[in-house]
Amino acid sequence: MSKMASLNKRTNVELDRSVLERRLEPKKFFLQWEWLLVAILVVILIVNGSVSDYFRGTQILDATMNFMDKGFMVLAMVFVILLGEIDISIGSTAALCSVIMAVAYNAGMPMELSLVLCLAVGLGCGYVNGILVAKYKEVPSMIITLATMTIYRGIAYIILEDQASGGFPDWFQYLSWGYVGPIPFSLLMFIVLAVIFGLLLHKSAFGRQIYAMGNNETTSRYSGIKVDRNKIIVFTLMGLMAGVCALFLTSRMASTRPNVAQGYELDVIAMVVLGGVSTAGGKGNMPGAILAVFIVGYLRYGLGLINISAQVMMIIIGLLLIGSVLASNFLLNRPKALPKK
Amino acid sequence: MKASANTLEKNKTKKTFRELGLLVFLIVLCVIFQAINPTFFTWENLADMLRNTSILAILAVGMMMVMVTGGIDLSVGAIVALAGMVSALTVQYVPQLPAFIAILIGMGVGLGCGAVNGVLVAKGRIIPIIATLGMMNVFRGLTYLISGSKWVSAHQMSDGFKSIATGGIGPINTLIIIAVIVVLIFYYFLNYNRTGRYIYAVGSNPESAVITGIKKDRILIMSYTLLGLLAGLAGVLWVSKFASAQGDTATGYEMNVIAACVLGGVSVSGGTGKVGGLLLGVLLLGVLQNALPLINVSTFWEDFIQGIIILVAILLNISVKRRADKNALKRREI
Numbered sequence: 200m201s202k203m204a205s206l207n208k209r210t211n212v213e214l215d216r217s218v219l220e221r222r223l224e225p226k227k228f229f230l231q232w233e234w235l236l237v238a239i240l241v242v243i244l245i246v247n248g249s250v251s252d253y254f255r256g257t258q259i260l261d262a263t264m265n266f267m268d269k270g271f272m273v274l275a276m277v278f279v280i281l282l283g284e285i286d287i288s289i290g291s292t293a294a295l296c297s298v299i300m301a302v303a304y305n306a307g308m309p310m311e312l313s314l315v316l317c318l319a320v321g322l323g324c325g326y327v328n329g330i331l332v333a334k335y336k337e338v339p340s341m342i343i344t345l346a347t348m349t350i351y352r353g354i355a356y357i358i359l360e361d362q363a364s365g366g367f368p369d370w371f372q373y374l375s376w377g378y379v380g381p382i383p384f385s386l387l388m389f390i391v392l393a394v395i396f397g398l399l400l401h402k403s404a405f406g407r408q409i410y411a412m413g414n415n416e417t418t419s420r421y422s423g424i425k426v427d428r429n430k431i432i433v434f435t436l437m438g439l440m441a442g443v444c445a446l447f448l449t450s451r452m453a454s455t456r457p458n459v460a461q462g463y464e465l466d467v468i469a470m471v472v473l474g475g476v477s478t479a480g481g482k483g484n485m486p487g488a489i490l491a492v493f494i495v496g497y498l499r500y501g502l503g504l505i506n507i508s509a510q511v512m513m514i515i516i517g518l519l520l521i522g523s524v525l526a527s528n529f530l531l532n533r534p535k536a537l538p539k540k
Numbered sequence: 541m542k543a544s545a546n547t548l549e550k551n552k553t554k555k556t557f558r559e560l561g562l563l564v565f566l567i568v569l570c571v572i573f574q575a576i577n578p579t580f581f582t583w584e585n586l587a588d589m590l591r592n593t594s595i596l597a598i599l600a601v602g603m604m605m606v607m608v609t610g611g612i613d614l615s616v617g618a619i620v621a622l623a624g625m626v627s628a629l630t631v632q633y634v635p636q637l638p639a640f641i642a643i644l645i646g647m648g649v650g651l652g653c654g655a656v657n658g659v660l661v662a663k664g665r666i667i668p669i670i671a672t673l674g675m676m677n678v679f680r681g682l683t684y685l686i687s688g689s690k691w692v693s694a695h696q697m698s699d700g701f702k703s704i705a706t707g708g709i710g711p712i713n714t715l716i717i718i719a720v721i722v723v724l725i726f727y728y729f730l731n732y733n734r735t736g737r738y739i740y741a742v743g744s745n746p747e748s749a750v751i752t753g754i755k756k757d758r759i760l761i762m763s764y765t766l767l768g769l770l771a772g773l774a775g776v777l778w779v780s781k782f783a784s785a786q787g788d789t790a791t792g793y794e795m796n797v798i799a800a801c802v803l804g805g806v807s808v809s810g811g812t813g814k815v816g817g818l819l820l821g822v823l824l825l826g827v828l829q830n831a832l833p834l835i836n837v838s839t840f841w842e843d844f845i846q847g848i849i850i851l852v853a854i855l856l857n858i859s860v861k862r863r864a865d866k867n868a869l870k871r872r873e874i
Contacts, residue, residue: 285669331851337858339808341612341669345795346851353844360840461792465614465673478667510684510787517677524666524674 232475232527236490243494247501254504257381264375266496267385268447270489272467273474274396275440277488278433280471281400281413283480284332284340286434289441290463291351292324296445297455298355301364310368317449318442324351325438329431348464355457365454374450385447392443397485409433413481469516470495473523495519559805561860562820565853566827573831580834587713593826594719595781598774599793600800600822601726601815602767607801608730608743609763610810611661611668614794615653616771618679621789623649623775625683628692628701628785635698642701646776647769653679654768658761676794684787694783705781715777722770727815739763744811799850800825805857824849 247254254262272289279286300317304310328347332340377384400406408429411419420426444463449455474491476483495516502512573580599616606613627646631637653675660671694702708714730736741749742759750756779785804821806813828849832842 331855335855335858337861338854342798342802342808342854343851345798345802346847346854349795349799349843349847350851353841353847356840356843360838465676468670469673472670478670508684508689510681510689513677513681514685517674517681520674520677521660521664521666521671524670525660525664528665 233484233487233490235526236474236487236494240490240494240497243497243501247497247504250501251504254501260382260386262500263386263389263493263496264383264451265500266492267375267383267389268444268451269463269466269470270389270492270496271392271440271443271447272437272463273470273488273492274392274485275433275437276467276471277396277474277476277483277485278400278409279340279437280468280476280478281409281480281483282430282433283413283416283478284430284433285468285478286328286344286437287341287464287468288324288328288344288348288351289437289444289467290460291348291355292321292438292441293445293448293460293463294455294457295324295351295355296320296442297449297459298359298364298457300445300449301367301455302358305364305366310371314446317445318439321438321440321442321445322435323438325435325441326431328438329434332434333427333430352457359455359457361457363454363456367449367453371450372453375447376451388447393485393489397489400485405429405432410481415481466495466516469520473520475527559814559817559820561856562803562805562817562824562853566820566824569824569827569831573827573835576835577831580831585830585834587711587716589826589830590716591713592830593822594713594715595774595777596796596800596825597719597819597822598722598770598777599797600804600818601723602770603797604801604804604806604813604815604818605726605730605739605763606668606767607798607806607808608739608810608813609760610743610746611760611763612798612808613657613672613764613767614669615657615672615676615679616767616797617790617793618676618683619650619653619768619771620775620778620793621785621787621791622653622679622683623647623772624779624789625687625692625775625785625787627776628697628779629687631698631701632692632696637698637701639700639704643704643773643776647772650768650770650772650775651765652768654765654771655761657768658764661764662757662760680787680791683789687785687787689787691787692779692785697780697783702780702783705777715781718773718777722773723815723819730815735759735762740811742810796825799846803850803853824853 244259248259272293276286276289296317299320300313303316304313308316324347328340328344331338331343331347335343373384375383375385379387400409408419408424411422411424412426412429416426444460448460452459470491471483471488472478473495474483474488476488498515498519499512502515507515570580579585599620603613603616623646626649627642630645631642657668657672657675660666660675661668664671666674705713705715709717728736730739738749738754738759741752741754742756746756749759775790778790782789800821801813801818802808802821803824804813804818806818806821825846828846829842832845833839837845
């Protein structure tokens with residue numbers, strides 16, 4: 200009995216706090232974290248430009264080709280993390296999509312249909328994740344996607360064993376190497392999708408429901424939000440974007456192996472968190488995450504320009520991730536990202 | 541009072557039931573493997589299997605402790621690599637170094653790494669998955685950096701260092717002995733030591749743990765540090781066993797460790813997890829890894845089969861628990 204009472208008390212306090220925050224926070228919050236990110240991005244661009252003669256004009260746009268594939272997954276991962284969930288199977292999903300697309304094409308399927316198949320596989324993988332996460336609430340999504348991560352990658356290995364597959368038609372390379380005017384096609388595609396995802400999150404009822412669910416799933420359920428359905432949609436979207444990532448990644452490399460996109464999940468999560476999305480759920484926004492994509496991307500690119508080795512880059516990215524969370528915890532006085540029970 | 545004692549008893553039977561289920565599953569699996577390939581149940585093969593599983597067992601015990609606090613550590617694979625690399629490099633430059641000092645060096649490195657994780661989680665208030673994800677990159681990068689992306693291979697290591705993993709007392713391999721000692725120490729620590737019990741208290745209800753006067757931050761830092769220590773030990777054993785230290789040693793191994801914990805009934809939300817169950821989880825993974833090649837399953841199928849078994853085990857566990865809860869609800873007098 201007393202346990203119930205204390206539980207009630209706690210949820211009430213939490214509710215009060217989140218209502219207060221919603222009233223006070225938005226402007227302050229928009230003016231802080233995102234501007235800091237913009238400042239970091241500008242600094243990185245200036246430093247890049249001053250250390251290398253190759254970082255001029257259109258080259259700045261061309262550089263995006265190197266990291267846009269991860270950017271697509273970031274868009275959907277924002278939704279997943281806003282729910283307070285996580286999906287670590289996306290790298291494996293992308294690998295499976297890519298492998299199935301290549302095998303289907305080489306088995307005589309037209310390339311256009313293979314592209315659709317690639318997206319469909321991603322959609323299916325995400326849907327399975329969503330169903331499992333929604334139906335088995337007792338298991339954290341981290342564990343479920345840990346299992347499906349092994350399974351999806353396992354299927355990719357069963358299909359292609361240790362072979363590589365490729366031989367795509369020339370026009371397929373357009374996806375990641377083509378231009379529309381001076382703008383790389385992949386960047387344009389990313390901007391279009393970013394706008395769509397941004398509108399979906401910030402201007403649609405669905406997006407508001409995601410925030411509500413991330414703040415308090417139980418109250419959301421009782422206020423009539425179809426919690427399970429939304430969760431399944433979000434995870435399916437995540438799978439679909441992993442499929443999109445697979446398209447661009449495969450196009451960039453012109454061939455595929457079962458071990459592509461290994462560790463992508465961690466990079467993507469790092470970008471989302473750097474963008475100010477709290478892993479406890481319910482806090483964060485799309486512009487921040489998009490800025491983080493460019494920060495991490497340009498940082499990697501710039502470090503590459505001045506011949507910083509990939510190893511040091513790993514260290515820098517890791518420190519950046521931790522530093523950004525520490526900064527948001529202590530300097531900016533944002534609500535602390537406490538572990539979720 | 542009486543009611544609570546009753547539920548306590550019921551919980552106890554439920555948990556033993558769960559472990560029993562896992563044990564039966566394991567035995568059935570072994571019987572099937574034995575029926576397909578009779579060399580499975582030979583002394584050599586079993587010893588081989590235990591030897592290969594011992595490093596996993598050492599890491600899993602530490603991971604369980606961290607998961608009991610409600611945390612997780614994604615950086616264990618990277619700590620294994622870093623500690624292994626540091627000790628291997630030391631041995632390369634000082635070949636006459638006694639083996640146990642190499643082990644101590646590796647454990648020291650692991651201790652430091654774990655302490656950093658612990659401080660970030662407890663004092664920095666970064667949620668564990670993000671903190672250890674970041675440190676994973678840092679540790680892995682450091683491993684490449686100090687080795688200059690080169691390997692330390694067998695001929696650069698002293699015989700004494702390599703014999704850590706090949707030697708043994710009587711017929712029993714050193715790795716198995718070390719794993720057994722570690723498991724026994726932690727069994728005692730987690731069940732019969734006051735500080736060990738505090739870990740469970742912090743994990744099952746952090747607020748009341750703090751109110752009771754438990755220094756939560758200290759317990760958290762200790763858990764991560766101890767896991768780091770074990771990962772350091774595992775790193776030296778790993779390098780000694782494979783007689784090579786590489787930058788990409790144990791990449792992704794944290795997922796195996798977490799899978800073993802989850803199979804063994806350790807809850808990711810904290811507060812639950814027993815050494816007995818954990819060992820069954822570790823053995824299950826070990827048996828799978830050992831027996832699948834024996835029954836002529838292609839290596840390319842291993843990931844898939846392992847993933848399916850983990851998923852099925854988790855979902856079965858939940859279904860059984862749900863049914864048990866439903867029955868308990870039915871029996872309750874209102």
